[in-house]
Amino acid sequence: MADQQCCVIVGVGPGLGAAVARRFAAAGYAVALASRNPDRLAPLVAEIAAAGGSARAYRADATDETEVTALFDAAEKDLGPIGVAVFNASGRVRKPIAEIEAQEFIDAWMRGCFGGFLVGREAARRMQPRNAGTILFTGATASVKAFPLSAGFAVAKYGLRALAESMARALQPEGIHVAHFVIDGAIGSDETNARLDPTAIAETYYQTHAQHPSAWSSSVELRPWTENF
Template sequence: MVEEIRSSPVPYRTALIVGAGSGISASVTRALSRAGVKVAVASRNADRLAPLSDETSALAFAADATDPAAVNRLFEQTEAAIGVPEIVLYNASGRVRGPIVDLDAELVRRAIEVSSWGAFLVVQQAARRLIPRGQGAILLTGATASVKGFAHSSAFAVGKFGLRGLAQSAARELAPQGIHVAHFVIDGAVRSATRPDPAERPDSTLDPDAIAQTYLDVLRQPRSAWSWEIELRPWVENF
């Protein structure tokens, strides 16, 4: 039965990924495109999405996720281009590191806005469109900081704790209306061209393509057994 679910089609036809880049969001874009889903991707700088757009035929839009008018406009543009996005993934986050006493308050405010305020705006716009349809999925990318605050990472923890709280609340509110809300705790470093696995520690970082596979597996879950939160970590990660 598990293999049947994993091999089944993704039950949605359109997607919007906010906070798109070259890591997890790019892998999810590729996976959704291969599954026949029409994808729109968005970031503050749409030009940097050109290679991904060329590779996958995803439509690229520019939007500041912390600006309510810009988020509303992004959803309108997406809807006009590919239809109502039935899958909405929020992948943006803000990070400022340093001792609490030394942090620039304005930079901290901006980081928190990106991690949680922007997520609220995107979830709100998604819910307004999905509730009348009675189906859809809203996915939120979290981090270790969603559940554990580290020294010199207070701003990131505030933003990611807020994101997790939003996900939990939205899941309880929206699931009975047919909308699957899921939060993903990415507990470890994500592999990239500039951060490969050390030769002596294979698979010690999270493969973004493997993360994307889990996102799609969650999208395929029967509604009788929905997950609201999934933790992902390499096999050697401490927790």
């Protein structure tokens, strides 16, 4: 399609990242799948192609400014103008505060927050001249609630939420939709629906992207019906 747009997804694993890729590919987007280990994405690329979609895997470390810029350059060159960017990468350290090494804390923040800044900034730079686009950030319970062992995780997620809020206020008047998702619960599939099904989450991501500009969501919380909050 000559007018096909690209959806860049940074942080693609077998769960939510893959589900988001399938959903946007089914909607007609050419999907750029970014991971530090792109070879493992070959089955997903083949699956999307077999379903009639378009996808390509790229190597990119979300904490490396040069690699993130190169990713967006390559995705636009190979797949078309970027209409959607999804930041789904994360870093986690689960330890008592006295046991967290400084580098562990820095690495978790870099993967979970600084990477979001680089991806969000690069997406904004591509979308602002067109006054259109959607930028989506995957958060967690730790985005709003810091538990005793979550200092090495919550700091990054709180920061990512602050980044998304700032970007939403700055960019939405320019026609760029920015939304942050609090994924409150474990992701997976079971018969009781006690966990967040990745396909259901991906559908919410897509429907948020598809919202009419007169009624945009900038903050969305998702949890199973059994989850306490």
